[in-house]
Amino acid sequence: xxxxxxxxxxxxxxxxxxxxxxxxxxxxxxxxxxxxxxxxxxxxxxxxxxxxxxxxxxxxxxxxxxxxxxxxxxxxxxxxxxxxxxxxxxxxxxxxxxxxxxxxxxxxxxxxxxxxxxxxxxxxxxxxxxxxxxxxxxxxxxxxxxxxxxxxxxxxxxxxxxxxxxxxxxxxxxxxxxxxxxxxxxxxxxxxxxxxxxxxxxxxxxxxxxxxxxxxxxxxxxxxxxxxxxxxxxxxxxxxxxxxxxxxxxxxxxxxxx
Amino acid sequence: xxxxxxxxxxxxxxxxxxxxxxxxxxxxxxxxxxxxxxxxxxxxxxxxxxxxxxxxxxxxxxxxxxxxxxxxxxxxxxxxxxxxxxxxxxxxxxxxxxxxxxxxxxxxxxxxxxxxxxxxxxxxxxxxxxxxxxxxxxxxxxxxxxxxxxxxxxxxxxxxxxxxxxxxxxxxxxxxxxxxxxxxxxxxxxxxxxxxxxxxxxxxxx
Amino acid sequence: xxxxxxxxxxxxxxxxxxxxxxxxxxxxxxxxxxxxxxxxxxxxxxxxxxxxxxxxxxxxxxxxxxxxxxxxxxxxxxxxxxxxxxxxxxxxxxxxxxxxxxxxxxxxxxxxxxxxxxxxxxxxxxxxxxxxxxxxxxxxxxxxxxxxxxxxxxxxxxxxxxxxxxxxxxxxxxxxxxxxxxxxxxxxxxxxxxxxxxxxxxxxxxxxxxxxxxxxxxxxxxxxxxxx
Numbered sequence: 001x002x003x004x005x006x007x008x009x010x011x012x013x014x015x016x017x018x019x020x021x022x023x024x025x026x027x028x029x030x031x032x033x034x035x036x037x038x039x040x041x042x043x044x045x046x047x048x049x050x051x052x053x054x055x056x057x058x059x060x061x062x063x064x065x066x067x068x069x070x071x072x073x074x075x076x077x078x079x080x081x082x083x084x085x086x087x088x089x090x091x092x093x094x095x096x097x098x099x100x101x102x103x104x105x106x107x108x109x110x111x112x113x114x115x116x117x118x119x120x121x122x123x124x125x126x127x128x129x130x131x132x133x134x135x136x137x138x139x140x141x142x143x144x145x146x147x148x149x150x151x152x153x154x155x156x157x158x159x160x161x162x163x164x165x166x167x168x169x170x171x172x173x174x175x176x177x178x179x180x181x182x183x184x185x186x187x188x189x190x191x192x193x194x195x196x197x198x199x200x201x202x203x204x205x206x207x208x209x210x211x212x213x214x215x216x217x218x219x220x221x222x223x224x225x226x227x228x229x230x231x232x233x234x235x236x237x238x239x240x241x242x243x244x245x246x247x248x249x250x251x252x253x254x255x256x257x258x
Numbered sequence: 259x260x261x262x263x264x265x266x267x268x269x270x271x272x273x274x275x276x277x278x279x280x281x282x283x284x285x286x287x288x289x290x291x292x293x294x295x296x297x298x299x300x301x302x303x304x305x306x307x308x309x310x311x312x313x314x315x316x317x318x319x320x321x322x323x324x325x326x327x328x329x330x331x332x333x334x335x336x337x338x339x340x341x342x343x344x345x346x347x348x349x350x351x352x353x354x355x356x357x358x359x360x361x362x363x364x365x366x367x368x369x370x371x372x373x374x375x376x377x378x379x380x381x382x383x384x385x386x387x388x389x390x391x392x393x394x395x396x397x398x399x400x401x402x403x404x405x406x407x408x409x410x411x412x413x414x415x416x417x418x419x420x421x422x423x424x425x426x427x428x429x430x431x432x433x434x435x436x437x438x439x440x441x442x443x444x445x446x447x448x449x450x451x452x453x454x455x456x457x458x459x460x461x462x463x464x
Numbered sequence: 465x466x467x468x469x470x471x472x473x474x475x476x477x478x479x480x481x482x483x484x485x486x487x488x489x490x491x492x493x494x495x496x497x498x499x500x501x502x503x504x505x506x507x508x509x510x511x512x513x514x515x516x517x518x519x520x521x522x523x524x525x526x527x528x529x530x531x532x533x534x535x536x537x538x539x540x541x542x543x544x545x546x547x548x549x550x551x552x553x554x555x556x557x558x559x560x561x562x563x564x565x566x567x568x569x570x571x572x573x574x575x576x577x578x579x580x581x582x583x584x585x586x587x588x589x590x591x592x593x594x595x596x597x598x599x600x601x602x603x604x605x606x607x608x609x610x611x612x613x614x615x616x617x618x619x620x621x622x623x624x625x626x627x628x629x630x631x632x633x634x635x636x637x638x639x640x641x642x643x644x645x646x647x648x649x650x651x652x653x654x655x656x657x658x659x660x661x662x663x664x665x666x667x668x669x670x671x672x673x674x675x676x677x678x679x680x681x682x683x684x685x686x687x688x689x690x691x692x
Contacts, residue, residue, distance in 0.1 A: 065656040090658050137538070138556055143639055146656020171556050171638040174652070178635070187537045187555055304590050330593035337594040343587055347609050356605075357595030406595045 029055040030234035031076065033067040035083035035221065036175045037108070037149065040200045041253035042081075048249060049240050057237055063147045063175040071096055071226065078234035081105065081223040084148035088222040095227065102224035104258035105241045106250045109195040110152050110216060113205040115186050122209045125160045133190055133208070138171040140179040140188035149176035152216045153192040159215035180205070194219070199254030220258060260284070260410065260442055264310030264320070268296045272308070277461055283436045283443040285453045288463035294446040295340075297463070298412045301444065302337050303330035314409045314442070336408030340415050342399040344387035350398050351383040357406025366407050367439050377401045377431055393424030397431060404435070411435070411443045417452060432456060469666055473650070477670055480646040483558055484626035487565035488573070488619050495570055495618065499577035521571045525631025532564055532636040560637040561644045565626035573622040576682075580614020581607070617685040624678035628671065647671045 029050070034042055039061045050056035060067075060077070068087045071080060072094065080097065082088040091097050114120040120133040130139075144150035150172065157163040171188050173179045176197060183191035184204050191205075198207050223241065225234055240246045247257060262277045273293035277284065286294050299305040301312055303319065306327060312320040319333045320326060336357075344353050354370065367373075374380045377397045387395060396416055403411060413432070417425045433456065436443060447453060453460055469477070498517055502510070520528050536543040537555045546552040554560035584607050592602040630648035637644040639653060651667045654660030 063656070069655060086658070140638070143653060143656065145641075145653050146660075170640065172640060173638050174634055178638075182638070185533065185537065186539045187533060302594050304593070329598070330590070331596045331598045333594070334596075335594055337591065339587070339591065341587075343585075343591040345588060345592070345606060356592070356597070359596070402595065 029057040030078040030229070030231040030237050031058045031060065032079040032081065032237070033060050033062075033071065033075070033077045034079075034081035035064045035067070035148070036061045036177050037083060037194045037196055038081060038106075038221065039177070041106075041196065041250050041255060044253070045241060045246055045249045046237075048245065049237055053233075053236075055233075057233075063142070065146050074228075076228065077226055078229035078231045079223060079238055080226055081221055082148075083219075083221060084151070084217075085220060085222060087148070088224065092224075097224040098227055098229075099224070101235065101238060102222055103242060104220045105223045105246075106221040107256040107258045108219040108221070108254075109213065109256060110149075110156050110211040110219065111193060111195050111198050111207045112209040112211075113180070113183055113191050113193055113198050113201075114189060114208050115183055116204050116206050118186070118189065120189055120208060125162065125209060127162065127165060130162060130166065130190075134169065135189060137187075137189040138169050139166060140171045140173060140182040140191035141193075142176040142179055143172040143174065144170075145172070147175055148219075149179075149192075149194060152219055155216035156192075156211040160211070194254070195256075196254035221255075259315055260444075261311065261313040262301065264297070264300055264307040264312060266293070266296045266300045266305060266307045268293045273297060273463065275461065275463070279442070279459060281440060281442045282458035283432075283445055283456055285457035285460045286444060286446045286463050287453050287457075287460050288448060290448050292448075292463050294448075294463050295414050298337065298414050298444060298446055301333075301410070302335040302412060303328060303333045317409065334407070334409040335412055336403030336406050336410070337412045338396070338399045338403050338414065338416050340418055342387075342392075342395040344390075344395055344398060344402070346387050348387075349383065350379065350385050350387070350390070353387065353398060353402050354383075354405055356402060367404055367441055370405055373401050373404055376434065391424065392420045393427050396420065396424075396428050400428075400431060400435075404441075408441070411441055413443065413445045415447055415449075417447075417449070429455060469670065470663075473663065473667060473670070475642065476645060476647055476650040476667065477674075479558065479642070480627050480671075480674075483561045483565055483646055484623045486559070486562040487569055487626040488622045490562065491566040491570050491573060491622060492619060495573035495577055495622070496615065498570075498574045499581055499618075502574070503578045503581035517574050518571045520568050520632075525568065525629070526635050528567060529564060529632035529635025532560075532567065532632065536560065536563065536636075554637075556637050556640060556644065558637075558643050561629075561633050561646060562626075564632040564636045565629040568629050568632055569622035569625040572625050573618040576618030576621055577611070577615050580611040580618070580686075583614065584610045613685045613688050617682040620678050620682040620685065624675045624682070627674055627678070647674075 032042065042059055046057045046059055064083045064087050067080065068091060071077060071091060080091065088102065092099055112122065122129050122133055141153045142150035144154040154163060157166060171182060173182065176193050179191045180193050180197050180201055182188040184201060198205055223238060225238060259281050260277060260279045262275055265272055265274045271293060273296055275297045286297060288294055296305060300307045307320065309322040310320065318326055319328050358370065368376060377400060379394065379397050379401060382390065382394055382398065390398065417428055420428060435441060436456065445456060502514055533555065534540050538547065538553065543554065554563055589602050589606055592606045597605065628648060630652065633644065633646060634649055639645055639649045645653065647667055647670065651664050654663040654667065
């Protein structure tokens, strides 16, 4: 038993040494941490950019706060794309981003969706219509206590004067894509998601209401280089996203110009 | 009274026993590892013989020809194991009384008070088995088996884990059972001395 | 530190304990039966049953939560049946959180209880049979009392696991304050806001203390059983 253990230890050390001593790894693409609502759009953009030059960016999607915390803890990424201003400001305050590189790359609209084959309709934004459409079920949305998509949703519902009663009939999820999934699975009759998410799920959900842009803080996606980035291609990818070609891809996925 | 004719399979070997007796203490004698314990297990119903016939008195416990195979709880075999197997979560008193509610049989050899006196264990009643010496544990085990009103007493090398002085004390108990109660006994051992002192007859198990 | 918890945080802890307790009590009969079968019975497909029982341990919790949603959700086969026949709805309710926790805790409970059954000396059961006790009496008076410390240890372990359950819970019943927001979900929520750090620390400490207490009790019970 001990000999087996010793052998395993030797093999592990040898592998580690081999990995460390092998020399510089082949150049990998810039590491991008982006809000989950950007998933499909950024994948397309990364493919388009990589078609002209390699290597392809490494994309990692999650709820904005989770990504921000990872960056605070030293995650070795090159670019951060946030779903709201607050988290980008937070990182700027901590000196973690290159402020000169910061700019908004997209905007978005907030919508309510229902499953494509559901009969639900919202003739008006009032309690009677919402209550009828929900029919005892819950309104799915990203968690208003944290995730940007949830905060926008809460603002919009407050403006529409529905928050007071509907706050007790919510199904808050970890991120906006999970809320979308609940609607597609028909566990929630309605969900509040981004227009870009509705576009990504075209055919499986349909939009029953678009919140007026004035009812919530403007939805902006600031993107910036991280100060610790050492990747020469990162700046280039960021510029691609702001270029005509990049913007066209984003618009195709339901985002608006910033 | 005892009519046993069985063949038991243990690992790759077959062990046979053929015995007809009218009571008293029958020793099953043979070297260690010969499979003698398997024979007692078969009589008690813990193991099923390949073929054969077991009858004690007028009760047929096992008969492969007619498909009779009584479960252990219906056989009335008081079994004293090598390592006593007292229930660790019960007191000595709890162990002794465990088998006493067996309804049938007029095989009431001793009242509990008599048995406790007989075995000299009255000072141990509230103790837990873990606190007993080897000799005390075996005496309690014998008492437990006796109080379950058995047709037959099975003893599997009961002295092998005891030292010399304890051996003597337990042998005396067994002699008293053999002499004062008309309870047939099957006694497994590899020790010549025990055989010579206790046995009414010997069966060699090779 | 204890005094430092807000009333909202106490509510979260209370909900966690409630969900955990219900999960363990609900899972216990099944865990007990499975542990018995796996310990004592031999049958074709036993290895498969063992693997199935251990599945929640190795499958990503989010996957387990999603499967629960598909099965017990309002549109799922079992969920629909429960709603029609009993008026029971699990999704988005604390009972659903308890179900998720129970599913995740079940493998641990089965393991612990099975180990305790395995450790009961079969020869003692044989001795009881020769003394006239049938199968049921032997189980009730010999096997069960001797296995009890291990069963209790399994329950406590299951409780600790239930209190810590996150991935399956948030996927199946989402994160509803007062209904499904157990300690791990509350910590996750607090992490989402820049100044939630203090709350995270308080809840994390509470969670660690609860789990530690459960583990210590479980260990003590196992040792008490082994000491026999």
